[in-house]
Amino acid sequence: MPQPVTFLPDAERILSRQQGLLSTRQCEEFGVTRQTRCRLVQQGRWRRPVRGVYDTDPVPLGSRVRDDWFTHAARWRTWLALLSHGPDAVAVGAAALVLHDVQGLPADFEPEVAMPDGSRRVSRFGTLRQYRPFPTLRVGDREVARLDHALAQALPVLPRESALAVLDDVARRLGMTPDRLATVHDLLRGRPGAKRVHALFPLVDARSESPAESAARLSCHDNGVPPDDLQARFVIDGTVVARVDFVWRLPDGRWLVVEVDGVGPHSTARALVRDAPRQNRLLASGRVIVLRFKPADNARPGGIGRQVAAVLRRHDWHPAAYPAPTTPIDLTPPAAQRSASRRSGMDSP
Known part of the structure; x- marks a missing residue:
């Protein structure tokens, strides 16, 4: 044996x-x-x-069964590129973002490395790139492009939905403030392919909780139906009954809710079981329309935004005409609200 x-x-x-x-x-x-x-x-x-x-x-990478497969695969591909180029190889672009623990990269991203001496040896795996000088830091025993420069290197070659997902993620989890994002924006200027990335910066939202949400929101913007609010909360009788991905306020006072399933907080069987009664309470109010999508729905022509736009057109919705409130959305029936108000008045001294 x-x-x-x-x-x-x-x-x-x-x-x-x-x-x-x-x-x-x-x-x-x-x-x-x-x-x-x-x-x-x-x-x-x-x-x-x-x-x-x-x-x-x-076991070949594609045949491995593990809960963290996408993270594992991204790191495996990054380390294969680094190790194949020797101990002096520096992680740049998307490979550097992986080692910075940034989420949102596509599964088939091309790992890039650079050599400190500027050599152009034959690439064994990944892409060997030579960028103008940039600051690095050490992650483990490797030199890695600093996060702001790694973003500037990677964003121009990423699909738009991945680029926005990456920007949302660094804003939400890695402390990329608007000022730091503005620095990244400046670093992008003049790079090949950067022009199409510039329009994404005003859309960055740290409330976006997954790459699938970022992609769905971009599709909604592309179809002329940007959400009125993200991560909106609904309350009934003073109790929060749901927090939803996107909402639109309809002209008749109702709400369109869009949820993207299969990722983040909706990914587990337990979460799906919990979501069912929550959705039922929203629908029972008579004031909410719920649309649920899978991440794969965004790959269809027009994406999720096209389907949302069709529903909103039927309800004569217009962008920013009915802004969502900054406080939780109250679905308590009007009669119950009046009763609660009267009780409050009687309890007052």
Whole structure:
């Protein structure tokens, strides 16, 4: 029976950070000889995805079953690009965003690396890029483009919906204030492909809770129906009964609610069970119309925004004509509101 390969704790930590990948140099440092590596590959216990890099997980990336697959895949691809270019390779663009833990990148992004000496060696995996000088910081044992410069490098080559999702994410989770985003905007100027990104900056909203929400909201803007509000709260009898992704206030006083399922707070079976009674209470009020979408619906012609626009046209909605209130939306029936007001008056001294 083949003996398992064991590593010291320090090596295990590196393996974990690099998603199970090791370079030839690291294998030698950890005592895994060339003979052992060849045997492991021949036995199908390790794989060699590119020259000079070994994967200690024999299951191909696309066949792995894990809850964090998308995050794992993004980091695996990033580390494969870095390790294949040697210990001096610097993570730039989308690869740097991955190591900064930024969400919203497409699954098929191209990892980019740069060499500090400006060399143009043949790329083994990913894309070798040479940018004008930029500041870096260390993540683990690697040099990584600083977040603002990584954004400026990556945004021009990302699909629009991914670019907005990335910007929403850094605004929500990584402390990108409007002033810092303005700096990123300035760094973009003059870069190839930057022109189409400029229009996204006014749409950045830190309340967006997932890449799918960002993509759906962009589709709504593209179709001329920007939401009146995000993460709006509905109350009945003084109790919050729902917080929803997007709302539009209709001319007749009702509300159109749009929810994007399958991501973030709606992703688990428990969440879906919890959402059902919440939706029922909204619909029972007679003052709410609910549309639910899957992220894949945005890939259809016109995206989610086209379907939302069709509903809003039937209700004669116009942008900004009926702005949502800044306070929670009260669905308490008018009779109950009057009764509560009278009770409050009687209780007053």
